[in-house]
Amino acid sequence: xxxxxxxxxxxxxxxxxxxxxxxxxxxxxxxxxxxxxxxxxxxxxxxxxxxxxxxxxxxxxxxxxxxxxxxxxxxxxxxxxxxxxxxxxxxxxxxxxxxxxxxxxxxxxxxxxxxxxxxxxxxxxxxxxxxxxxxxxxxxxxxxxxxxxxxxxxxxxxxxxxxxxxxxxxxxxxxxxxxxxxxxxxxxxxxxxxxxxxxxxxxxxxxxxxxxxxxxxxxxxxxxxxxxxxxxxxxxxxxxxxxxxxxxxxxxxxxxxxxxxxxxxxxxxxxxxxxxxxxxxxx
Amino acid sequence: xxxxxxxxxxxxxxxxxxxxxxxxxxxxxxxxxxxxxxxxxxxxxxxxxxxxxxxxxxxxxxxxxxxxxxxxxxxxxxxxxxxxxxxxxxxxxxxxxxxxxxxxxxxxxxxxxxxxxxxxxxxxxxxxxxxxxxxxxxxxxxxxxxxxxxxxxxxxxxxxxxxxxxxxxxxxxxxxxxxxxxxxxxxxxxxxxxxxxxxxxxxxxxxxxxxxxxxxxxxxxxxxxxxxxxxxxxxxxxxxxxxxxxxxxxxxxxxxxxxxxxxxxxxxxxxxxxxxxxxxxxxxxxxxxxx
Amino acid sequence: xxxxxxxxxxxxxxxxxxxxxxxxxxxxxxxxxxxxxxxxxxxxxxxxxxxxxxxxxxxxxxxxxxxxxxxxxxxxxxxxxxxxxxxxxxxxxxxxxxxxxxxxxxxxxxxxxxxxxxxxxxxxxxxxxxxxxxxxxxxxxxxxxxxxxxxxxxxxxxxxxxxxxxxxxxxxxxxxxxxxxxxxxxxxxxxxxxxxxxxxxxxxxxxxxxxxxxxxxxxxxxxxxxxxxxxxxxxxxxxxxxxxxxxxxxxxxxxxxxxxxxxxxxxxxxxxxxxxxxxxxxxxxxxxxxxxxxxxxxxxxxxxxxxxxxxxxxxxxxx
Numbered sequence: 001x002x003x004x005x006x007x008x009x010x011x012x013x014x015x016x017x018x019x020x021x022x023x024x025x026x027x028x029x030x031x032x033x034x035x036x037x038x039x040x041x042x043x044x045x046x047x048x049x050x051x052x053x054x055x056x057x058x059x060x061x062x063x064x065x066x067x068x069x070x071x072x073x074x075x076x077x078x079x080x081x082x083x084x085x086x087x088x089x090x091x092x093x094x095x096x097x098x099x100x101x102x103x104x105x106x107x108x109x110x111x112x113x114x115x116x117x118x119x120x121x122x123x124x125x126x127x128x129x130x131x132x133x134x135x136x137x138x139x140x141x142x143x144x145x146x147x148x149x150x151x152x153x154x155x156x157x158x159x160x161x162x163x164x165x166x167x168x169x170x171x172x173x174x175x176x177x178x179x180x181x182x183x184x185x186x187x188x189x190x191x192x193x194x195x196x197x198x199x200x201x202x203x204x205x206x207x208x209x210x211x212x213x214x215x216x217x218x219x220x221x222x223x224x225x226x227x228x229x230x231x232x233x234x235x236x237x238x239x240x241x242x243x244x245x246x247x248x249x250x251x252x253x254x255x256x257x258x259x260x261x262x263x264x265x266x267x268x269x270x271x272x273x274x275x276x277x278x279x280x281x282x283x
Numbered sequence: 284x285x286x287x288x289x290x291x292x293x294x295x296x297x298x299x300x301x302x303x304x305x306x307x308x309x310x311x312x313x314x315x316x317x318x319x320x321x322x323x324x325x326x327x328x329x330x331x332x333x334x335x336x337x338x339x340x341x342x343x344x345x346x347x348x349x350x351x352x353x354x355x356x357x358x359x360x361x362x363x364x365x366x367x368x369x370x371x372x373x374x375x376x377x378x379x380x381x382x383x384x385x386x387x388x389x390x391x392x393x394x395x396x397x398x399x400x401x402x403x404x405x406x407x408x409x410x411x412x413x414x415x416x417x418x419x420x421x422x423x424x425x426x427x428x429x430x431x432x433x434x435x436x437x438x439x440x441x442x443x444x445x446x447x448x449x450x451x452x453x454x455x456x457x458x459x460x461x462x463x464x465x466x467x468x469x470x471x472x473x474x475x476x477x478x479x480x481x482x483x484x485x486x487x488x489x490x491x492x493x494x495x496x497x498x499x500x501x502x503x504x505x506x507x508x509x510x511x512x513x514x515x516x517x518x519x520x521x522x523x524x525x526x527x528x529x530x531x532x533x534x535x536x537x538x539x540x541x542x543x544x545x546x547x548x549x550x551x552x553x554x555x556x557x558x559x560x561x562x563x564x565x566x567x568x569x570x571x572x573x574x
Numbered sequence: 575x576x577x578x579x580x581x582x583x584x585x586x587x588x589x590x591x592x593x594x595x596x597x598x599x600x601x602x603x604x605x606x607x608x609x610x611x612x613x614x615x616x617x618x619x620x621x622x623x624x625x626x627x628x629x630x631x632x633x634x635x636x637x638x639x640x641x642x643x644x645x646x647x648x649x650x651x652x653x654x655x656x657x658x659x660x661x662x663x664x665x666x667x668x669x670x671x672x673x674x675x676x677x678x679x680x681x682x683x684x685x686x687x688x689x690x691x692x693x694x695x696x697x698x699x700x701x702x703x704x705x706x707x708x709x710x711x712x713x714x715x716x717x718x719x720x721x722x723x724x725x726x727x728x729x730x731x732x733x734x735x736x737x738x739x740x741x742x743x744x745x746x747x748x749x750x751x752x753x754x755x756x757x758x759x760x761x762x763x764x765x766x767x768x769x770x771x772x773x774x775x776x777x778x779x780x781x782x783x784x785x786x787x788x789x790x791x792x793x794x795x796x797x798x799x800x801x802x803x804x805x806x807x808x809x810x811x812x813x814x815x816x817x818x819x820x821x822x823x824x825x826x827x828x829x830x831x832x833x834x835x836x837x838x839x840x841x842x843x844x845x846x847x848x849x850x851x852x853x854x855x856x857x858x859x860x861x862x863x864x865x866x867x868x869x870x871x872x873x874x875x876x877x878x879x880x881x882x883x884x885x886x887x888x889x890x891x892x893x
Contacts, residue, residue: 526683
C-alpha cells in the first residue's frame with residue numbers, strides 16, 4: 001500500500017496483460033490479449049460495441065479471472081481490487097435529487113470505504129480542493145451533483161478517482177455522452193493528468209478520433225482479439241485486416257482516421273461511425 | 284398531555300422518530316422505499332405468528348423482518364429488486380393471514396400492529412426501543428461513508444474494493460432492526476411514512492449530505508410531536524397525522540425547490556454553469572503529498 | 575378413481591355458489607392482473623402496483639364508512655393515487671419510488687383514520703380484516719358485469735399501448751424521440767394498473783392483489799425473454815395459482831388446527847413463490863448453458879437489472 005502514494009516514474013510499466021484469454025460458458029470472450037500500459041502515457045482502448053472493451057476492464061479490475069494468461073500490476077500478479085486502480089464507469093445513473101455536492105463526491109473518493117462519519121479536517125479539505133483544482137472543477141465544487149452537466153460530472157468523477165492517488169486510471173467511454181467541446185476538455189485534462197502525475201491512463205472509446213491528438217498508444221479490439229502499439233503502427237490496413245479477419249480500409253481524411261470494414265456485422269457499425277465523423281470534420 | 288402514560292409515549296415516539304430520520308435518509312438515497320415498506324409489513328406477519336404460538340411479539344417481529352430483509356437481499360441479487368421485494372412481502376403477508384386465521388385474536392390486535400399504539404407504551408418497551416435504537420444509530424455511524432459511496436456510485440465503489448452487495452445486506456439488516464424496534468410502538472405503516480416523508484423532504488432543503496441527514500431527523504421529530512399532540516387533542520389516530528404531515532413536508536420541500544429555482548432565474552442567471560471556458564489547470568503537488 | 579377425485583375436489587366444490595363465483599371472479603381478476611403485471615414488472619413499478627392496492631384499501635375503508643359499495647371506493651382511491659404519483663414525478667425510477675412512498679404514506683394515514691372512524695361508529699372490527707385480506711367467498715353475483723367491464727377496460731388499455739409501453743420501458747429517450755408521448759403512456763399504464771389492482775383488491779384482498787400482479791409476471795419473465803410469450807405465461811400461471819389456491823382453501827376446511835379453512839391468500843402466495851423459484855432455477859440452468867454475455871455482465875456491479883430482461887432500462891435513471 002505504501003507503494004501507491006509514491007510518485008510514479010515515467011515510462012515505468014504499470015500494467016501488463018500477457019496472453020489473456022477468457023472463456024465464459026463455453027464461449028471465448030477474449031483471445032490472447034496482450035498489451036502493457038506505462039506511467040505517464042495515455043492509451044486508447046478502441047473497438048466497436050461488444051468487441052470486448054468492457055470485459056478487458058473487468059479483467060484489469062479483477063472482477064473477471066482470465067482462463068489463461070497473466071495480468072501483472074507493477075510487475076506483480078494483481079490483487080483483487082485495490083485503490084491503486086481508479087475506475088470511472090460509463091454512466092453512474094445518478095439520482096438528481098441526491099443531497100451531495102461535487103466536493104462531497106470527491107471526498108468520498110478519498111476515504112469512502114472507511115467506517116465512521118468523517119470529521120472535519122483541514123488537510124482533507126485541502127486535498128479535495130487541490131484535486132478539484134486539478135480537474136478545473138472549483139467553479140461547481142459546491143453544486144449538487146445531480147445538477148452538473150455531462151462534462152462537469154465527468155470531471156468530478158475523474159477527481160473522485162484521482163484523489164485516491166491511483167497509478168492506473170481506467171475510463172469507460174468517458175466521451176460517450178459529451179458534446180465536442182467538453183470532449184476536447186476532458187481529453188486534454190486526462191492527457192495532462194497522465195503526464196503530471198505519471199499515471200497510466202486507459203480510455204475506452206468506440207471513436208478514436210477525439211483521442212488522436214493525445215493518445216500515446218492504442219489497443220484496438222475486435223471480436224475478443226487485440227492489437228496494440230503506437231497509433232501509426234496499429235491503425236494500418238494490414239494490422240487491422242489481420243485483426244478483423246477480412247479486409248479493412250483505413251482512410252486518412254485531413255487529420256482524421258476512418259476505419260471502414262466492408263463486411264458482415266461490423267459493416268453496419270463502421271458505416272455509422274463514418275457517418276458521425278464526417279459532419280464533425282466539417283464543423 | 285404530558286402526564287402519566289403519555290410520558291412514555293413522548294419518549295418512545297421521539298426515539299423512533301430520530302432513528303427513522305437517520306435510516307430513512309439512506310432508504311431514500313438508495314431508492315429503497317419499497318423495502319422500507321415491505322420489511323415492517325413482513326414483520327407484522329411475524330408478530331401475528333408469535334402471538335399464535337405464544338412467544339414474545341418482538342421475537343416474531345424481529346425474526347420475520349430479518350428473514351424478509353435477507354431474502355430480499357439474496358434473491359434481489361439475481362432478479363429485479365422491486366419484483367423480488369413484492370414477492371417476499373406478499374409471501375410473508377400470506378403467512379400472516381394464515382396465522383391470523385388460526386389464532387383467536389383478531390382485529391384490534393392487527394389494527395394496533397399496523398397502525399401502532401403509541402399511547403399505550405410500557406416502560407419495558409421504552410427500554411427495549413432505546414437499546415435497539417442505539418444499535419441502529421451505531422451501525423449507521425460506522426457504515427456512513429461506505430453506505431454513501433455504494434449508494435451514489437456503486438460501480439466505482441466495487442472497483443475500489445467496497446463490497447456493494449455486502450453493504451446492501453448490512454443496510455437491509457439495519458432496516459429489519461429498526462422495524463423490530465418501532466413496529467410494536469408506532470406500527471408498520473406509520474414507520475414507513477416517517478422513513479420516507481422526512482428524508483424525502485429534507486433533501487430538498489440542502490445540498491450537503493450531513494445537513495440533509497440532520498434535517499431529516501429534525502423533520503421526523505417535528506412530524507411525530509405534532510402528530511401526537513394533534514392525536515391527543517382530536518382523538519384521531521396518530522398514523523393519520525404522521526402520514527399526512529409527511530406528505531405535507533414533502534410537498535413543502537418541492538415547493539421550496541421550485542421557488543428557489545425561479546428566484547435564482549430572476550436574480551442571478553449566471554450560476555455555476557457559467558464557468559468560463561475551461562482552462563487546463565496546472566496540476567501540481569498531488570503526488571507524494573502527505574495525506 | 576372416484577375416491578381420488580372426491581379427495582381432491584371435496585364434495586360440494588362444483589355445486590357451491592360462492593365457490594363458483596370465486597372461481598369465475600378470482601380467475602378473471604388474476605388473469606387481468608397477470609397481464610397488466612408483465613408491464614408493471616418490466617417497467618420496474620412493482621412498488622407502485624402494490625401501493626395502488628393499499629390505496630384502494632383506503633378507499634374501501636372510506637366506502638365502508640359512508641356505506642357505499644366498496645368497489646367504487648377502491649377504484650376511486652386507486653385512480654386518485656395513480657394521479658398523485660404521476661404528479662409527484664413518476665418518470666425517473668428513483669423519483670418514482672419516492673413519489674410512490676409519499677402517496678402511499680399519506681394514503682395509509684387516511685386509511686388509519688377511516689378505519690378508526692369506522693370501528694368507533696359501527697363497532698364492526700371485522701371490517702379491517704375483510705378490507706385488508708379480502709374474501710373471494712363473499713362476492714355477490716350481481717357485481718359480475720361491473721367486474722367484467724372494468725377488466726376489459728384495463729386489458730384494452732394495455733393492448734392498445736403494448737408497443738409504446740415496451741419501447742418506453744427500454745428507453746424513455748428513444749421512445750420520446752420516436753414521438754411516443756411518454757408521460758401520457760406512463761399515466762395510462764398507471765391507470766390500467768389502478769383499475770386492475772382495485773378489482774383484485776376488492777375481490778381477493780390487498781395481499782393477493784400484489785401477489786397476482788407481480789408473482790406470475792415475475793415468474794414468466796424468468797421463463798422467457800419475449801414479451802408476448804411472457805404475457806401468455808403470466809396469464810396461465812396467474813389462473814393456475816388462483817384456481818389451485820381456491821381449491822386448496824376449500825379442501826382445507828377440515829384441516830387442523832382451527833377447523834375453519836385456511837385462507838386462500840396463503841395458498842396462492844405459497845404457490846406463486848414455488849412457481850417463481852422453479853422458474854428462477856430453470857432460468858439459471860438455461861443461462862449456464864448458453865448465455866456467456868448475460869453472465870459476463872451479470873456479475874458486474876450495478877447491473878442487477880440486466881439479466882431477467884436484456885432490454886430493460888438501466889435501473890437508476892440514466893438522465
